Amino acid sequence: MSSARSSRTSGVYGASTSAPQFRRTWDRDEYAAKARERARREAQAESDEERKRKGLKPKPRAPSPDSAQPKEFLRARSEKVVLDANLNRTQVVQSTSITSKQPGYYCQVCDCVVKDSVNYLDHINGKKHQRALGMSMKVERSTIDQVRSKLASLKAKKEQASETYVSPDLATVKNNQDMLPKNGQSDTQM
């Protein structure tokens, strides 16, 4: 105890120390904030306890700053969900307490098992699973520019694939925004 105090006086925090800063310097502000947060939580728990004794529900509160970490927008899966990887395969199911060995669909992220494919889809689309992935349940709002460049890149891909010749006058018609539909000339896919 006394040695700790003596090390503090020798200037761990102060600028006076000339020794190389191999010791981790603590961020006082961060610690103060953490202490305040802890105190707040304890006070909340206490008041909830008191309300419980009176037969009341805990007070609704704004989410604590802890849970308000920036989360990513929800993302669509780019690959198809594989639901039939183990179809027609016999697996030995032992009575076990290890979640991953139990029958059903196992989610590695959440370490849980769901009993069938629909429930598995519900699970991976669900809040708990998405939160475990660091995603919010909010979807990003696309901008018109994103949409336009998406369409442009799809078109480029398509043209590259088919290597079709576009006559110059047809190209100018295409650039004219007012010329909406053309009479079924580009009816290529059905």
Next chain:
Amino acid sequence: MANRTVSDAIAVHGTNPQYLIEKIIRTRIYESLYWKESCFGLTAETVIDRAIELTSIGGQYGNQRPTEFLALVLKLLQLQPAKEIIIEFIRQEDYKYLRALGVFYLRLAGTSLEIYQYLEPLLNDYRKMRQRLPSGDFDIICMDEFIDNLLREERVFDTILPRLAKRHVLEENDELPPRISALEDDLEDDLPE
């Protein structure tokens, strides 16, 4: 569970946009495998990937199964993209099913004026699409025919279409110029002066 309308959505025709699809059909869509597997987490931008994969349009078929087309309509209602994005879907010419999707959405969520403005020009689009019939069979429907249905009918693809103001009312209020059809244009050209 990801079936909520975006939080900043604006009421359309006085209601949550998703409610423009009847509740029972909405529920069937939410429960469909297509919705759970392919519509999760889509944005207005990634909806395009799904729309260009479509091979038909339609309402419900077989044992009251909603089509993928209708699921994507519901997805758009949920997302409520900016109007200009929907117009881009309609304006592009490379993917007719993306156009059909934008058109159906605009008919549900747009104003009468917008509907006339952006749908009528497509009466000159004669491209063929496949339509899923309630029986489950497929039929051919042309884009112009589809547009015509949307402008005239009260119900298309098991969906009640919001009331559309009469064209002549909008014309009388000078909101919309009189429509000149491509056909009329041709006729006038042929007439001797």
